[in-house]
Amino acid sequence: MEYEKIVSGTFIDRPNRFIAHVNIQGQTETVHVKNTGRCRELLVSGCQVILEDFRGRKEAKTRKTQFDLIAVYKKIHKTNPLFKDNGLLLINMDSQAPNKVAKEYLLTQDYDIIKPEFTYGNSRVDFYMEKGNRKFLMEIKGCTLEENGKGLFPDAPTERGVKHLKELTTAIDEGFECILGFVIQIPGVKEVAANIKTHPEFAQALKEAKQKGVKVLFLETAVKENSLKILKATQEM
Structure with a gap:
C-alpha cells in the first residue's frame, strides 16, 4: 500500500489519543493520529514523524485536519540488533x-x-x-x-x-x-x-x-x- 502524498515534521506533543501537534515547515499544525494506542515509546517530543498530506485533495474539504500522522523515526541504542547508520528506525504506526x-x-x-x-x-x-x-x-x-x-x-x-x-x-x-x-x-x-x-x-x-x-x-x-x-x-x- 502507498500513501498519495507525504510530508515530514517534528513531533511536539499529543493532547489526546486522536490528535497531535507537529511542526511542519515552520508551522505548528494539529494533525490526526492514525493510532489510538499509547505509543509512548514512539511519540517522543522532538522526534521526526511522517504525515500523509491532504492539502489540495478532495478529501480536505470534509476533514478536521489536513494531515494524518502515519510513521515515526524511533531512536534506538547501538546495542539494539536493528541498529543501522544513524540509529533511527522508521516505524509505520498507521493502525489502518x-x-x-x-x-x-x-x-x-x-x-x-x-x-x-x-x-x-x-x-x-x-x-x-x-x-x-x-x-x-x-x-x-x-x-x-x-x-x-x-x-x-x-x-x-x-x-x-x-x-x-x-x-x-x-x-x-x-x-x-x-x-x-x-x-x-x-x-x-x-x-x-x-x-x-x-x-x-x-x-x-x-x-x-x-x-x-x-x-x-x-x-x-x-x-x-x-x-x-x-x-x-x-x-x-
Whole structure:
C-alpha cells in the first residue's frame, strides 16, 4: 500500500489519543493520529514523524485536519540488533495499514473467496476466506512495539484483542481454520511475542488459542515513508 502524498515534521506533543501537534515547515499544525494506542515509546517530543498530506485533495474539504500522522523515526541504542547508520528506525504506526497490506497478501495466496469485515457471531472478524471446502477466519493485529529487536503485542491492555482470540478459539470447534496474523510494522523484526507485563490476560488467551489450534502468522514488512509492503509470511512453529 502507498500513501498519495507525504510530508515530514517534528513531533511536539499529543493532547489526546486522536490528535497531535507537529511542526511542519515552520508551522505548528494539529494533525490526526492514525493510532489510538499509547505509543509512548514512539511519540517522543522532538522526534521526526511522517504525515500523509491532504492539502489540495478532495478529501480536505470534509476533514478536521489536513494531515494524518502515519510513521515515526524511533531512536534506538547501538546495542539494539536493528541498529543501522544513524540509529533511527522508521516505524509505520498507521493502525489502518495492517488490514490493507494483509488483504494485498491474501490476494496472492490463491484463495477462492476473500471477504473483509466478516460478521461472525456478535462481532466482525477481519477476514473470511475459502479454499475448496476449507473455511478460514483471520484476525489481524499490527505490531509497533519493539524492544531490543523483538516485537511485542499489545502496547496497551486490549480487551478487544482478548475477545477476538476467544472468538477464534470458539470457531475452531465449528470447523473453521483460524489464523491470528501479526503485521509487523517495524523493519527487521521477524516475530512477535505476547507482552505479558502489559496485558497478561492477552498472553493467556493467546496461549489457549494456540493450544486449541489457532495458527499464528508473522507478516514481515518493508517500511518506507510513503509505503508499507509485506515481504514474507512465517507461521509460528
